Amino acid sequence: xxxxxxxxxxxxxxxxxxxxxxxxxxLQLIGGVLVAIGVPLIVSYNLLLxxxxxxxxxxxxxxxxxxxxxxLAAFVAGTTFATTPYLYAEGGAGCIELVAAxxxxxxxxxxxxxxxxxxxxxxxxxxxxxxxxxLFNWYYTLFAGMFGVAFLMWQLIEIGPTSLKxxxxxxxxxxxxxxxxxxxxxxxxxxxxxxxARRETPQRPGLSASLFADEIAFEEVRSVTNGSHPIDELNxxxxxxxxxxxxHFNSTSIRSLLDxxxxxxxxxxxxxxLAYVVGFxxxxxxxxxxxxxxxxxxxxxxxxxxxxxxxxxxxxLSSSASDWPLPYYxxxxxxxxxxxxxxxxxxxxxxxxxLSTAGAIGxxxxxxxxxxxxxxxxxxxxxxxxxxxPHWSGDMPxxxxxxxxxxxxxxxxxxxxDEGAVIELPIQxxxxxTANARTQYNxxxxxxxxxxxxxxxxxxxxxxxxDFVADNSALQTFVDLSRKDTPYIVEPQDLHALKKIGxxxxxxxxxxxxxxxxxAGEMVHADLLPVEAWQLLSELFGEPVVDNGESVIWDxxxxxxxxxxxxxxxxNIIDLGLIFDPVETxxxxxxxxxxxxxxxxxxxxxxxxxxxxxxxxxxxxFRIEGPGIVREEPLxxxxxxxxxxxxxxxxxxxxxxxxxxxxxxxxxxxITQAKVVK
Amino acid sequence: xxxxxRIFWGSFAVCAWLFVVTPSLSDAIHRSTLxxxxxxxxxxxxxxxxxxxxxxxxxxxxxxxxxxxxxxALELAENERVTALWSLVDIDTRxxxxxxxxxxxxxxxxxxxxxxxxxxxxxxxxxxxxxxxxLEPLPRSTLTQRGEAGDQRExxxxxxSLIHHDLLSQEQAAMTLQGAMDLLDxxxxxxxxxxxxxxxxxxxx
Numbered sequence: 116x117x118x119x120x121x122x123x124x125x126x127x128x129x130x131x132x133x134x135x136x137x138x139x140x141x142l143q144l145i146g147g148v149l150v151a152i153g154v155p156l157i158v159s160y161n162l163l164l165x166x167x168x169x170x171x172x173x174x175x176x177x178x179x180x181x182x183x184x185x186x187l188a189a190f191v192a193g194t195t196f197a198t199t200p201y202l203y204a205e206g207g208a209g210c211i212e213l214v215a216a217x218x219x220x221x222x223x224x225x226x227x228x229x230x231x232x233x234x235x236x237x238x239x240x241x242x243x244x245x246x247x248x249x250l251f252n253w254y255y256t257l258f259a260g261m262f263g264v265a266f267l268m269w270q271l272i273e274i275g276p277t278s279l280k281x282x283x284x285x286x287x288x289x290x291x292x293x294x295x296x297x298x299x300x301x302x303x304x305x306x307x308x309x310x311x312a313r314r315e316t317p318q319r320p321g322l323s324a325s326l327f328a329d330e331i332a333f334e335e336v337r338s339v340t341n342g343s344h345p346i347d348e349l350n351x352x353x354x355x356x357x358x359x360x361x362x363h364f365n366s367t368s369i370r371s372l373l374d375x376x377x378x379x380x381x382x383x384x385x386x387x388x389l390a391y392v393v394g395f396x397x398x399x400x401x402x403x404x405x406x407x408x409x410x411x412x413x414x415x416x417x418x419x420x421x422x423x424x425x426x427x428x429x430x431x432l433s434s435s436a437s438d439w440p441l442p443y444y445x446x447x448x449x450x451x452x453x454x455x456x457x458x459x460x461x462x463x464x465x466x467x468x469x470l471s472t473a474g475a476i477g478x479x480x481x482x483x484x485x486x487x488x489x490x491x492x493x494x495x496x497x498x499x500x501x502x503x504x505p506h507w508s509g510d511m512p513x514x515x516x517x518x519x520x521x522x523x524x525x526x527x528x529x530x531x532x533d534e535g536a537v538i539e540l541p542i543q544x545x546x547x548x549t550a551n552a553r554t555q556y557n558x559x560x561x562x563x564x565x566x567x568x569x570x571x572x573x574x575x576x577x578x579x580x581x582d583f584v585a586d587n588s589a590l591q592t593f594v595d596l597s598r599k600d601t602p603y604i605v606e607p608q609d610l611h612a613l614k615k616i617g618x619x620x621x622x623x624x625x626x627x628x629x630x631x632x633x634x635a636g637e638m639v640h641a642d643l644l645p646v647e648a649w650q651l652l653s654e655l656f657g658e659p660v661v662d663n664g665e666s667v668i669w670d671x672x673x674x675x676x677x678x679x680x681x682x683x684x685x686x687n688i689i690d691l692g693l694i695f696d697p698v699e700t701x702x703x704x705x706x707x708x709x710x711x712x713x714x715x716x717x718x719x720x721x722x723x724x725x726x727x728x729x730x731x732x733x734x735x736x737f738r739i740e741g742p743g744i745v746r747e748e749p750l751x752x753x754x755x756x757x758x759x760x761x762x763x764x765x766x767x768x769x770x771x772x773x774x775x776x777x778x779x780x781x782x783x784x785x786i787t788q789a790k791v792v793k
Numbered sequence: 794x795x796x797x798x799r800i801f802w803g804s805f806a807v808c809a810w811l812f813v814v815t816p817s818l819s820d821a822i823h824r825s826t827l828x829x830x831x832x833x834x835x836x837x838x839x840x841x842x843x844x845x846x847x848x849x850x851x852x853x854x855x856x857x858x859x860x861x862x863x864x865x866a867l868e869l870a871e872n873e874r875v876t877a878l879w880s881l882v883d884i885d886t887r888x889x890x891x892x893x894x895x896x897x898x899x900x901x902x903x904x905x906x907x908x909x910x911x912x913x914x915x916x917x918x919x920x921x922x923x924x925x926x927x928l929e930p931l932p933r934s935t936l937t938q939r940g941e942a943g944d945q946r947e948x949x950x951x952x953x954s955l956i957h958h959d960l961l962s963q964e965q966a967a968m969t970l971q972g973a974m975d976l977l978d979x980x981x982x983x984x985x986x987x988x989x990x991x992x993x994x995x996x997x998x
Binding site for chain 1 (some may be wrong): 797803806807815825921
């Protein structure tokens with residue numbers, strides 16, 4: 116049976132999450148239908164992603180075909196629009212609703228048709244095409260509206276406001292009225308959804324130039340966005356600062372526009388060099404006929420720069436940058452609804468539409484010219500350059516590894532266990548790592564409700580989550596457990612409270628696949644539980660009910676017999692603070708054959724760390740030297756994974772711990788959280 | 794102009810823009826981002842204090858005085874380590890490395906807030922990459938130098954070139970790694986000290 120209730124407690128259990136997403140409704144519906152008729156989840160996702168690219172190309176082609184009457188000329192627009200770095204970056208970031216960018220040229224196509232031959236049929240086509248964008252993407256609704264207003268102004272200027280009353284301008288007057296009417300009707304059709312849009316994107320804070328140039332504020336905001344800020348210290352004011360600074364982070368820079376290359380991070384993406392070249396050549400070839408399109412692309416490009424000019428793309432603005440607010444600033448502060456589009460770089464899609472169309476108009480001029488050679492060879496070169504860009508431009512997205520669609524075995528084991536909600540450790544309140552991003556995908560296998568979610572982006576949801584976890588000493592400790600300093604204190608009554616709510620299982624990992632596609636920089640360490648955390652979990656829950664060597668599952672019921680608080684002070688643990696810790700310094704540890712590096716001298720019972728290498732097990736060994744003892748054993752390593760190691764020292768008195776390279780060539784080892792338990 | 798001429802000159806402008814103007818502008822912007830704030834030096838701080846003193850002789854707080862002498866000691870120690878690293882090889886090898894500086898790839902740790910300057914961590918990282926992680930004490934330098942920033946930068950770039958072009962023996966590489974780590978340690982101490990000094994001097998400057 117279909118359940119139409121948008122609230123679910125399958126994630127963020129038990130506080131729940133509203134799945135009714137204003138910007139994704141249409142895609143949710145299409146995806147839901149695909150899955151319901153039996154198309155596998157991954158296939159459905161990939162189909163939607165590819166369909167986003169195809170429909171973008173087709174819509175840009177249709178717009179240019181309408182304007183030029185030539186499929187060959189329209190090929191320029193379709194190719195340029197569908198190969199902009201913006202679409203690839205959004206696709207790579209999983210924002211398939213943004214890849215469905217063809218809705219914008221589709222709407223412009225309808226506008227052009229209304230202006231050329233106004234009719235009731237075309238009026239309704241324009242209205243519907245604008246209204247339907249709201250179901251796919253809130254940003255694109257706003258952008259289409261912006262395009263509509265710019266298009267109206269352009270037409271007014273071209274016709275001449277004073278000559279509008281002339282009888283021979285009757286068709287133009289009708290066209291303009293129909294465009295305005297279609298926009299108003301589309302807005303009315305979308306009106307019932309405005310409440311949902313407001314809920315989803317709460318009131319945006321005002322822009323603050325000093326905030327964008329303040330190093331302390333920047334560090335504070337960064338600690339929230341990478342999920343390391345103590346959750347109990349999150350508050351409305353701080354989260355408003357986080358929201359406000361997003362406008363700056365999501366603005367492009369002069370350097371990004373100049374480079375115009377393919378970027379992994381969509382925040383740095385632009386319409387791309389090719390789009391600007393095609394638009395410019397269109398202007399050169401067709402002259403006056405492209406002016407309107409070029410003016411729109413110039414205006415949209417200016418808006419992508421955000422509220423203040425950022426030349427280099429530096430994370431912090433210079434204090435003088437705020438002296439000269441850009442047009443985006445005024446629009447954000449004074450135009451209704453504009454502040455909802457708080458990611459200026461996305462306005463680049465308007466520029467891409469206009470540039471690719473201008474290019475097509477130029478191509479049509481070429482085709483019509485009797486003095487120019489055939490255009491087909493040029494189109495072949497354009498297609499080769501455009502579609503090969505991901506292979507050689509910038510971050511070369513085509514070289515990135517495909518995401519691994521397999522699910523770790525532990526989740527199949529979890530599926531076999533009794534009912535009960537699950538807590539994955541560590542709990543993260545921001546989508547900082549791949550492991551965190553996959554929690555909901557893993558749920559498709561184990562089917563238990565989970566507390567974890569990668570959807571705590573909006574501050575209203577995050578504050579609800581904070582209120583829930585801050586009331587419980589266990590949950591508060593489990594949040595960001597991998598980066599949290601001791602002491603850890605968990606009260607027995609809080610564990611009972613968790614059980615009463617419906618929690619039953621806790622999952623933690625000793626092996627984590629390397630983060631080859633990092634979401635927020637190199638953040639994999641946010642997943643790596645240190646020895647103190649393992650001590651805590653062991654004290655709380657005893658022996659795991661499932662331990663497959665890579666991951667463990669504990670039963671919360673095992674902790675219900677605790678009478679006193681569990682307290683881990685970490686005083687018997689020495690943090691080795693290694694110089695070659697990739698988290699601290701970024702330095703690697705490279706060992707040539709026979710080379711050894713001393714990591715600790717003193718007394719100790721166990722050595723623990725997280726290690727990562729591409730080399731095989733046995734090529735790196737751990738050497739223990741002490742009074743009457745010299746022992747060397749291979750580091751238990753799984754290539755391509757971060758592995759938690761816990762090695763008993765088994766020696767008396769002062770010992771010397773070394774890591775030794777035993778491969779035939781150099782071995783490269785990443786090692787973090789290196790600690791000795793005394 | 795007719796269409797073929799417009800297309801020709803338009804294509805010419807595009808080529809000039811793509812292959813000449815854009816790379817040089819982008820590079821110039823990138824270079825400007827690499828210039829961090831001017832490091833403090835004892836003489837700079839003293840001269841500022843003298844400028845601000847009403848009587849011509851600055852009334853220096855004892856804590857500040859201690860910090861300044863600590864800063865001076867750190868600067869001296871850094872100079873010594875830089876010279877020791879640079880003078881580890883004979884003059885012919887140094888000259889060869891200096892000539893090949895242009896072939897050294899861009900610095901790894903440019904604009905990394907964790908470090909004081911991008912050169913020393915880049916030396917540590919590239920020594921580990923090229924020679925593995927082995928340490929040998931780097932003997933104290935018997936040479937003296939004025940310790941001007943420009944000299945130090947060139948000397949450290951020479952060291953980086955020695956590493957990149959594989960001009961060090963295994964033993965020299967181990968000494969270089971130890972020397973660079975000593976230098977990094979001194980720089981981190983200076984970074985902390987300068988942050989303290991900056992906050993203390995904020996009102997006086």
